[in-house]
Amino acid sequence: MEKIVFSILRYDPEKDKKPHYQDFDVEIRRPGMMILDGLNQIRWEQDGTLAYRRSCREGVCGSDGVNVNGVNMLTCVTHITEVVKKGRLVIQPLPSLPLVKDLVVDLDDFFNKYFTVKPYLISKTPPPHRERLQSPAQRKKLDGLYECILCACCSSSCPSYWANPEYLGPSAMLNVARFVEDSRDDGADERLDMLEDRIGVWRCHTILNCVEACPKSLNPTQAIATLKKLLVQRRF
Amino acid sequence: MAIKSDIIVHRVDALVAGAGGAGLRAALEAGKQVDTAVITQVFPTRSHTVSAQGGIGASLGNVEQDSWHYHMFDTVKGSDWLGDQDAIEFMCREAPSVVIELEHMGLPFSRMDDGRIYQRAFGGHTSKYGTAAVHRSCAAADRTGHAMLHTLFEECLRCGVKFYNEYYMLQLITNQGHVCGALCWDMIKGGFHLFHAKATLFATGGYARVFTTTSNAHICSGDGASLALRAGLAVQDMEFLQFHPTGILGAGNLITEGVRGEGGFLLNALGQRFMETCAPHEKDLACRDVVSRGIAEELRGGRGCGPKKDHVLLQIHHIGAETIMERLPGIWELTKVFAGVDCTKEPIPVVPTAHYSMGGIPTNRRAEVVVPGADGPETVVPGFYAAGEAACASVHGANRLGTNSLLDLMVFGREGGRRMAQYAQQNETWPDLPENAGKQGLAEVERLVNGGGGVRLGPLMEQLRDDMERHCGVFRTADDLEQLRGKLAAHRAAYAKVGVADKGAAYNLDLIEALELGHMLDVCQAICQGALARQESRGGHYRDDYPQRDDANWHKHTLALLEPDGQARLEYKPVRMQPLSVPTIDLAERKY
Ligand SMILES: Cc1cc2nc3c(=O)[nH]c(=O)nc-3n(C[C@H](O)[C@H](O)[C@H](O)COP(=O)(O)OP(=O)(O)OC[C@H]3O[C@@H](n4cnc5c(N)ncnc54)[C@H](O)[C@@H]3O)c2cc1C
Ligand code: SF4
Ligand code: SF4
Ligand code: FES
16 A cells, blocks of 8 residues: 655644654555545554644635645645655644644634734624625625635745734735625725734735635735725825 | 643633534624623634535525415425424524624625525425425525634624633533533643533534544534533434435535535436436425435445446536536535536536434523423423534424524524523522532543553544444434444443543643544434334434334434433423414425
């Protein structure tokens, strides 16, 4: 049976001073095995102490972003064969985030930034008796924005996010755009005010790592560009 | 060892366990009025509700005339008359209002040309009492669950609901018949936390993970049902598990019924649309149990596709790539990744997949948990509520209609939240905690971590799920179920020897999975014994040796309780046939 080496960054806060790599052999037992299947195989059969997050196993819950051979991705929807290099996968936690254990990182900062941008509909008129109307064209503007699964693959690949602890990062800003673009929302001003700050859009240098990293094929850079444009328009 | 046995106590008015659609809707409602905390094993937007695809049912009538009466009729018939008609009436009447509420919160529904919410056809949903198909499912493309869960979480953030994320619940705390909170484990740092609450609501989701081929997430292990059982309470109708007709071959991941709602159909190896024979009237959009059996019959009859004749094909490409990419973009992605198929060009290989738990913790239509009364009518367990897939209201009876789960979450989540707030406000003081509160849950963690048995949990879990699939699937027999019962006893014995390899406090996934395996064993026991006892076929429970529905003997709900030796004790209670305001929908033959 074909074997692939999973070289995994291990870290146990109760035992290790610093992280180190450990190699495991994963057997390819059926076609279409995902990286998550390999991690499960290791934990169930070889080493029960391996820690990682997962839940939906189909790319919609955003639990299992990790860095494989240098690129951020979800383990549950990435075929081993797709990314394997010379029989080997090097698996690390998402970069730049504090470690909890092995592949599990502390996402508090990531979520706090998301919470900061008021990621909810702000409506200043009382709701009608029935649904608010929204044309298919207006609704279409939300495509590519509302599908974010908060996996942090983008933000943790962004050099500006690494360099500036205050920078909101691509995911939070994509979520700003999700509401600013919603025809039912009246909160654009409050949100844009926040982005004028040094922690906002001007820290994005269009390096595009985030676009490459997003497993849902979303485009945070474009969302940020839209916000920049709105900010500029607002000044005049 | 690194695990400390101190318990930190938190006092809250209302405690919600679970942050899926049901939990968040409840928290939102309770949180408006009383101090509310939510505990959840995963970050809220990672809950299983995020996977829901096809939509939420409500008789908005945006496409053609519709009414809650029709919706109610379909739900009762879909349930094979095992659903409680008062709860069903309540749910169908409330449906339009909960959907409009979600829209007002900002849920990005797909839209019709005139700007109203887009609705699609779904199995078993008809107008005018079964005469024509109706567009009732309110959808956000094929990502309705994601849109719903994120919208509810956003609304909770706005309202300042308190979250304890990645807290795993270990024990339901009761004292003299009152529920007074839950013991939890902080998964990130380690450590025990006891939430002392006036009102506690379980919204912990379903148990379909106990089968190998499943559409469910890793965490759907029936923890709520199991914890209720361990606290001496009953669970209801556990043998009714829904097999969804269209799971991706090999992976089990779901292909929404919305695909057939948009015009897709099933084909066998001979290229025949076999559902035309199985359900001449509603064909591919008959109820799920009917279509699943239709497929399973094709496979049994040797008409399956592929070299192993182990699947059928679901065709959708005839509706055109553009429509598919607009209405079913998530399905396109899933089939690409999990089946290697481009569904805008070729059909999708599918098999029935374990999908939804009709059974759960019994409640009345107010989301209050009930137990059989000492002599006759059931009584409410003070301070205890349940909603969503963890509960059994029972609105789905023997078979759930597609789109009625998301609806159930919203209606009974909201109702449960309201009732909790009311109860907490009426009771100024907290119910006393029992002596050594939480001792059981704490001892279990210590036993698993310290009692270094040699059995590894992974292979045991896989074996358990395989056995459930083999002996308790779409078709069941006494013989199979007897065998399963024996195997379950052996698995339970093996479980006592499971050792957790990880001894640490920080993110101990091995410990969590060991606890989940314990819950799965409880749930499987109730499923197996309930199925063995029920000598009839109804909805999702089909007995090859008793192929008919038997109303004279079996028109009743199963209640299962857990005995100290791990066996289930079964009791029964009547189906509530009296709706709130309309005449009873009388028992009738169920044809599609
Ligand atoms: C692929 C798929 C598609 C579906 N599509 C539809 C659809 O289109 N329409 C429809 O109506 N229904 C659909 N369903 C069904 C529906 O999605 C589910 O029944 C529903 O989402 C369940 O929601 P819930 O709130 O009850 O529980 P869940 O969303 O499962 O949430 C359970 C919560 O409980 C928590 N929890 C569980 N155990 C513990 C514990 N021990 N300690 C702490 N927390 C715990 C979890 O962290 C989670 O937050 C679909 C299901 C699947 C699998
Ligand atoms: S484009 Fe902007 S947000 Fe994206 S990685 Fe680059 S700097 Fe970060
Ligand atoms: S934008 Fe993409 S990568 Fe970033 S959090 Fe959302 S889904 Fe993940
Ligand atoms: S496990 Fe949910 S996205 Fe991978």
